[in-house]
Amino acid sequence: MIDLAIRGALVIDGTGAAGIVADVAVEGDRIVAIGGNIGVAREEVDAAGLTLAPGFIDAHTHDDRLILGGAEAMLCKLSQGVTTVIVGNCGISLSPVAFDSRPPAPLDLLGDARWWRFPSFAAYAAQLAEVPPAVNALALVGHMPIRIEAMGGDTGRAATSAEVGRMAARLAEALDQGGAGLSTGLWYAPGGGAERDELVALARCAAARNGLYVTHLRDEGNAVEAAVAEAIGIGVSGGLPIVISHHKCTAPENFGKSHATLAMIDACAAHHPIGLDVYPYCASSTVLRPEWVRPDIETVVSWSVPHPDRAGQSLAEIAAEWRVPLHEAAARLVPAGAVYFSMDEGEVRRIMAHRLTMIGSDGLPHDERPHPRLWGTFPRVLGHYARDLGLFPLETAVHKMTGLTAETFGISGRGIVAEGAYADLTLFDPARIIDRADFTAPTLLSAGVVATWVNGRLAYGEGQGVTGACAGRLLKRGS
Ligand SMILES: [Zn+2]
Numbered sequence: 001m002i003d004l005a006i007r008g009a010l011v012i013d014g015t016g017a018a019g020i021v022a023d024v025a026v027e028g029d030r031i032v033a034i035g036g037n038i039g040v041a042r043e044e045v046d047a048a049g050l051t052l053a054p055g056f057i058d059a060h061t062h063d064d065r066l067i068l069g070g071a072e073a074m075l076c077k078l079s080q081g082v083t084t085v086i087v088g089n090c091g092i093s094l095s096p097v098a099f100d101s102r103p104p105a106p107l108d109l110l111g112d113a114r115w116w117r118f119p120s121f122a123a124y125a126a127q128l129a130e131v132p133p134a135v136n137a138l139a140l141v142g143h144m145p146i147r148i149e150a151m152g153g154d155t156g157r158a159a160t161s162a163e164v165g166r167m168a169a170r171l172a173e174a175l176d177q178g179g180a181g182l183s184t185g186l187w188y189a190p191g192g193g194a195e196r197d198e199l200v201a202l203a204r205c206a207a208a209r210n211g212l213y214v215t216h217l218r219d220e221g222n223a224v225e226a227a228v229a230e231a232i233g234i235g236v237s238g239g240l241p242i243v244i245s246h247h248k249c250t251a252p253e254n255f256g257k258s259h260a261t262l263a264m265i266d267a268c269a270a271h272h273p274i275g276l277d278v279y280p281y282c283a284s285s286t287v288l289r290p291e292w293v294r295p296d297i298e299t300v301v302s303w304s305v306p307h308p309d310r311a312g313q314s315l316a317e318i319a320a321e322w323r324v325p326l327h328e329a330a331a332r333l334v335p336a337g338a339v340y341f342s343m344d345e346g347e348v349r350r351i352m353a354h355r356l357t358m359i360g361s362d363g364l365p366h367d368e369r370p371h372p373r374l375w376g377t378f379p380r381v382l383g384h385y386a387r388d389l390g391l392f393p394l395e396t397a398v399h400k401m402t403g404l405t406a407e408t409f410g411i412s413g414r415g416i417v418a419e420g421a422y423a424d425l426t427l428f429d430p431a432r433i434i435d436r437a438d439f440t441a442p443t444l445l446s447a448g449v450v451a452t453w454v455n456g457r458l459a460y461g462e463g464q465g466v467t468g469a470c471a472g473r474l475l476k477r478g479s
């Protein structure tokens with residue numbers, strides 16, 4: 001007798017191929033049979049009329065701390081059908097550097113000094129082994145913590161060769177202990193002082209350990225094309241696969257530039273591995289910086305340390321109430337976060353539809369009033385963009401959140417429904433699936449995800465919530 005049988009669902013296997021109606025058998029943490037005659041199970045699920053897909057892989061998260069918090073903390077992801085998260089993005093990772101005071105923005109997106117208590121990747125991995133996460137995780141090593149450590153906090157300049165050597169040693173150690181690659185956030189001050197030599201040296205260090213190069217570009221606005229060229233140059237010189245994070249072209253004067261950036265990515269892909277991810281919204285979210293605000297881009301506060309009651313309010317309204325310019329209001333609110341309505345819908349769709357584009361939420365789980373992408377990304381792509389708008393077939397949507405992501409990040413045995421694959425599975429109702437979180441109610445549960453299994457264990461049921469199962473694992477790239 002097998003452990004679990006899911007019967008009669010349309011199985012979309014994650015490869016992009018058309019779905020087939022079949023029964024799926026699970027034994028332990030693996031899928032053991034797919035077909036019409038799989039035998040009797042201890043637990044039977046009648047899934048007629050529903051769709052069964054590989055558990056979704058969130059290609060871009062800041063869940064480094066969230067996955068330490070048990071099953072309930074992962075409701076935002078399990079309720080979307082997500083079973084694996086990529087953490088350590090944008091140059092921000094919770095290891096391998098501990099801080100004894102609040103780290104500089106944007107590292108504080110993960111929390112204040114209390115949370116920065118992992119002086120090595122091994123210490124972070126040990127914590128995840130001791131208290132297993134509710135979803136699987138693949139962890140990148142962020143450039144900013146090791147840069148701040150190596151440069152003694154004096155990061156507004158190019159690093160010396162001795163400092164690059166210190167960063168490389170830390171990176172190598174973290175990758176040897178299980179890190180999946182290097183992430184950078186060159187748009188942010190602690191990372192932005194880095195010049196090409198430093199980045200190529202670190203990329204080569206990661207390449208020697210089978211790592212990836214994952215980057216929040218130096219610029220997503222006026223200089224986005226130069227920034228894509230820089231990322232490609234670093235990845236090609238470094239000799240390792242490239243992932244361009246949350247690709248976008250921000251501010252009205254840059255709308256349309258994705259025609260050029262996607263062509264650059266296509267040209268690179270012809271001879272070098274490269275991928276990109278996107279979230280399905282026209283607004284971005286990150287820390288609030290006075291120098292980034294401008295009157296033609298609506299900005300809403302997502303959290304503020306000195307003014308916590310302002311979360312959810314528009315910066316323009318706060319500035320009017322305080323009778324100060326926008327940048328002055330922002331200066332009074334920091335440390336703070338914000339949502340910036342800076343993107344074009346056509347551009348978002350063009351990037352999302354690109355054959356190499358994965359879906360990543362970029363959700364910020366510790367914000368007082370988070371961008372709705374944290375709770376809604378995956379059902380929004382399936383329900384709004386694939387089903388309602390017909391931007392691409394459902395099989396393509398699933399591929400962008402499963403098989404393509406596993407392939408791009410080198411996660412084996414996941415992102416696919418196949419005999420022998422891990423039983424990370426998402427059962428959803430294709431007619432009902434939709435995001436409900438929006439900018440006014442950003443933490444509403446999505447509809448239509450019926451059940452989510454992680455390594456063969458039921459982790460979430462619709463109407464039931466999280467089951468409490470913590471069956472996730474820290475994954476290693478390429479194994
Ligand atoms: Zn980023």
